[in-house]
Amino acid sequence: MKALTNLVNQTLAWLTISISTVLVGCVVWQVLSRYVLGAPSTVTDEMARFLFMWVGLLGAAYATGLKRHLAIDLLTMRLTGKRKACSELLVQLAVAGFASVIMVYGGLGLVNKTLSTGQISPALGLPMGYVYLCLPISGIGILFYCVVDSLDKLKTLTSPAA
Template structure:
């Protein structure tokens, strides 16, 4: 279970890093073409906007999977034991519900409708459905990470624990 998550983490991290590098290159070229060459590039402007959307959405899913997302943790810090696990599970179920309904289903419907209308981006001439594909893809990744953490909770494991950390003395090793 941890092996699949580790592979997905590496893949998403690589995709985000590559997209971010291309995004930075687009923005730098946009500045150079606008202020030095005097002819702004419409292609890099549009590409930067689309890449920013993809990096933001995939980055949000990746951050959730790393348990590094922004959270208000007043209530979880006030409880412990079974109550803390139940609160964590309830939070994960709510996040998974949002990811499944709004992002995967709603985003998938948006992608299908946009592809059906044949809408394309002005400069790159890419089908806008592909651009909007970041929404259901990120939703699916959020859903995966939530289900992974719920499964860990169900087995009595802490989703916040580092799977590569050594087990405490006297702990059972499988």
């Protein structure tokens, strides 16, 4: 499981860095074309918006895996042992519920709906369903990390030492 987690971490890190690099390039070109050339590029404007969605959501999945996401853990910090593990497990179940229902199920519904209606982006001409794929993909990543962390918490809860 550790090797699979490392592979997912590396893949998400590589994707996030690559998308961020292209995003910066789009924004720099947008600024140059607007202020230096006097003719703003509509393609890079739209591409930057779509890449920002992807980098934000994939970055959220990556941050979840590294346990670097935003959390309100005042209660959990005060707990120890099995109570702490139980509290963390409940949080993981809530996150998994959100990721599965809203991000994966709802995201797949959105992707299917936009692909079936043939909605395309104005400047790039991309089917919008492909743009919205970032929702279910990042949701699956978050679910993966929730399962890994929940299994770890269950080991803690079932071990006699804790």
